[in-house]
Amino acid sequence: MTAGTLVAEGFRPARIALVGPPNSGKTTLFNTLTGGRQKTANYPGVTVERKSGLLKTPGGHPVEVLDLPGSYSLRARSPDEAITRDVVLGRQQQETLPDAIVCVTDATNLGQHLRLLLELRQLGRPLILALNMMDIAQKRGCQISVEALSRQLGIPVVTTVAMRKSGVQDLLGQIDALLNQAPAAGGTAAISDWVEPSPEAIRAYHREVERLLQEAVVREGAPERLTRQLDRVLLHPVAGPLILLAILFVMFQAVFSWAEAPMDWIDGGMAGLQQWLAEHMEESLLKSLLVDGIVAGVGGVVIFLPQILILFLFILLLEDFGYMARAAFLMDRLMSAVGLNGRAFIPLLSSFACAIPGIMAARTIAHPLDRLVTILIAPLMTCSARLPVYVLLIAAFVPNTTVWGGIGLQGLVMFGLYATGIVGALVVAGVLRLTLLRGESQPLLMELPSYKWPNPTNVLLGLWERAKIFMRRIGTIILSLMVVLWFLSTFPAPPDGATEPAIYYSFAGQIGRTLEPLLAPIGFNWQIAIALVPGLAAREVAVAALGTVYALSGDEGTVTEALTATLAQNWTLATALALLAWYVFAPQCLATLATVRRETNSWRWATFMFVYLMVLAYIAAFVTYRVALALGGG
Amino acid sequence: MNGQGGQERQLFEWGRLVKAGLTQPLGLMRRGDVGRILAVQSGEGDVERGLLEMGFVEGACVEVLHYGLLGRDPLAVRINQNMTVALRRCEANAVLVGPLLDQTAGTETVSSREQGAS
């Protein structure tokens, strides 16, 4: 039985793969077709995994749509492109060939994008060409004869505007038409014979594209002017890097100053809830669990939602606008000094959100050594889970004053912490490149996409998605760890005649006191030690844990007091600074380690990463603590 | 292009340009320079294919738009007025560029070149 008859007899939905050059709009199309929420952004290399979704065509055919990483050619250079090649050629394990391929191209750049289509056509599989971004092409006055192109190529051709439902109707129509046809017989010989195109073959494809365009392009569009003009400033040798720095700077200032009001509301709400519980509940273990364990702990993390959303607002806007590839261009020289290339800067920038997508994005790096170094330094970029820790400590210990005319000191310290992470990452990369991971580095070859106005729906959906992820994290991992921690901090009960707070005698207190001698040289007390242990699983837990630990160690009066005030009273400045330094480096995230293991396919590198980060964190905290003490921060 | 005979004529034309010193590697071009690609050749096959796949192919029109501060590296190059590609000088040197022979593709870029030179 051929795949076609299987489909016709309704055994399984037809499988259609979206294939195309990077940044041509495959994922946008996928989301519109299937109602999915996969990440889209205006730079090449956003999608690095195969994703699938379901769709029912107007003709009633169930279809499984596959979204794939972009690739300029079936000759895969990097691991993400290899996924696309393997799916298209049916080399993926436990997967048959897709029943049809939709080749998604950017209509404003057909000169480059049609070459992949010709490569795909060689395979002899059912194929549809989608000329995407037709709205932009039309705005520039470009006219393409779909009939001529379809006649020349011998395959169906449609125009699409990927983010509009109305813009994909033609495509759906063609898919239906294809599925109604009797399945083409045979047709896999070309696939088993497939070989990587030689340079000569690529040149031949180029000539063929030239010929096709002469036949099919009725009028060429005007060249893009906005991008050219903006780039004159944004890529200027001097102004460009300064603007990049300024953007990052404004981002961290905004994280502090814009979030103040909404944080106060949430804080007020939490305090009210705590007060209400304290007044209206009987004195009991349940009350302690709710007040000290959950509200003091989990509540302490929830209030950072506004800050995380502001950070993501900036990141999403920059991504959609098309600035990420420019940042990589501007950073290339600096990156090459440590043996990487600018391409690696995109995964590193993604790691500002979270190291996990950053590590996955390293799949777009072709060279194995470059890729490994990028993976190993990604956790040094300040991810959003560190934000609560930084904000809490800065708010408690750095005065909220302004320096040099209006720049907030707190935002400045925050910027400094991010900068330390970046510099640390570059130094580590340089050292690794000179020692363990010596070797050639990969040439930079990267498309700089045209600027596009960020799509408000896209940005809002992205923020909503982030808010959901954050709240889900709080509701699952953080909440459960807090319950465990509360339990460990409450039992066993203190002995009679105890002089210290009850938690001091509990399991958690015992663990904290065991670790204290190890951590005393870097200025951490046993309360911090307790918070660091669950904080190994996820960074924000440390904030929640500190909330619980101090709520349990305090008398009734301090329970409702803000954690910042409690910390300011209990810690010296040197301790706070040492803890900040610790957090810049410490590998406090199990999910990251698991991802590194998966992406490098070995525990070896995951272990190596954990150890080197731990050592760095200890040294950094030690030096910070000693220097701060010497300068009188004790 | 225009058939076998046309290609031979072009090869002959390029030979003359090389002799006359009118060609240079892309890596040596200055900001605002425009030209047409004569050859893409590199000792390493992968670099050559990578360049070809990014649109650096014989006959394409290129313009150097920007470069970085240190060592004027990397370059941002516009290909056929359509697509901008960032690459390092070292790889760019595998691309040999000559003057624009016909004016069809060059009117806008030539004027911007004059701006850049002034």
Ligand SMILES: Nc1nc2c(ncn2[C@@H]2O[C@H](COP(=O)(O)OP(=O)(O)OP(=O)(O)O)[C@@H](O)[C@H]2O)c(=O)[nH]1
């Ligand atoms: N104006 C316009 N913009 C589009 C269209 N399709 C996609 N875009 C935008 O183009 C950019 C790239 O879209 P993606 O869907 O992420 O592209 P992709 O092909 O999945 O890219 P990779 O995953 O990197 O291969 C995004 O900023 C989209 O919003 C379209 O039809 N019109």
Ligand SMILES: [Mg+2]
């Ligand atoms: Mg994508």
